[in-house]
Amino acid sequence: MLESQDDSFDPAQSPTIGVDFKTKVLTTDGNTVKLAIWDTAGQERFRTLTPSYYRGAQGAILVYDVTRKSTFVKLETWLDELNTYSTKSNIVKMVVGNKIDKQEDRQVSREEGIQFARRHQTLFIEASAKTKDGVQCAFEELVQKVIQTPGLWETEGGGDSILVSGQEVSAVPSCGGWRCNHFRGRSRNCYSIAIRSVHRAMVFATQGRKLKKEDMKILWDTRITAACEEHNFTYPLLQEGLARSNVLLNRKSLADLAAWEPRTFEALKNLAWKRVAQDGLPGVSDVGDPPAGVITRGMLK
Known part of the structure; x- marks a missing residue:
């Protein structure tokens, strides 16, 4: 995900905990789309989060590591899960073989990947997050196919989305995969969909089980960050502005x-x-007075 969004590669990147996401604007065939890409952890304790991100997805990328045969075998499991929880029968699927820069360690041949894709009627490409080979192309091909597929742009339950799921992504060991909401402006609101998705995941995950406190904090932060970006703001500025306004709210309350x-x-x-604008902090322009009924300290506890 770092390679596709930030044009960076870190082989020492730690595994994802909970949920992370980034946004990306992509132009293909004259169509400009905005992607909010979700990266979810693959540890077993987070497995209950996964199904919440399949609903309403328009596309899915299943990624495996060509140097680890076990990740290729695991594709069957991810595909079965996708077919079980996806709410769109014509969802576009793509299989991506990652880490092709390590040819000397390859355990899965290109032919095996092609055969799997043909057997399951999916798109196929090989890529390397380290050398950037195929990364951009994978997203462009998926988006093109989604746009060309009749019925995928019909809204379902308030919005459209693309889900990207896989075993290992961009050389970052986030085995649960990526999640991606995709829209072309108009009345669609990608971040609102993202917020609702995270909340559904949190509710689903805590039914009959308990996540660690630090994991819950990350989920709360993800939800708040998405809401801030929806309003063209940032989480750090929100925290600073509320503190300077004597509004005291913890993570859970804000989430x-x-x-x-x-x-x-x-x-x-x-x-x-x-x-923060009045105090002259960087990153904020003059936005005028807030609307009537602004919440102040004492109204929220």
Whole structure:
């Protein structure tokens, strides 16, 4: 994910904990699309989060490591899970073989990958996050196919999305894969979909089991970050502005407001934005007065 979004590669990157996401604007065949790419952890304790991200997905990328045969074998499991939880019968699927820069360690041949893709009627490409070979092409081909597939652009339950799932992604050992919401502007709101998806995942994950506190914090931060970007803001500026305005809210409270009370969250954002703008902090332009009914200290506990 670092390679595709930030044009960077870190072989020592630690595994994903909980959920992470980045956005990417991509232009292909004259169509400009915006992707919010979700990277979910692959550890077994996070496995219950996965199904929440399949619903409404328009496309899926299943990624394996060509130097690890076990990740290729695991594709069958990911594909079965995708077929079980996907709500779109014509979802576009792509198989990507990663780490082709390590030819001397290859355990899965290109022919094996092609045969798997043909057998399951998916797109196929090999790539290397380290050398950048095939990374951009994979996203472009998937988006092109999604755009060309009739019916995929019909909204379902409030929005459209692309799910990207796989065993190992861009040489980062985040075995659970990527998740990606995809839209072409208009009335679609990618970040609102993302917020709802994270909340559904959190609710699903905590039914009958308990996540570690640090994992829950990461999920809360992800939800807040998505809500901030929806309003063209940043989480650090929100924290700073609220602190300077004497509004005291912990992670969980902010995350709940982001998911369940979007108008209240927007009012908080405007309050924070106005304060940091008045104080001359970098990264904020003059946005005028916040709307009526702004929440202040004492109203939220």
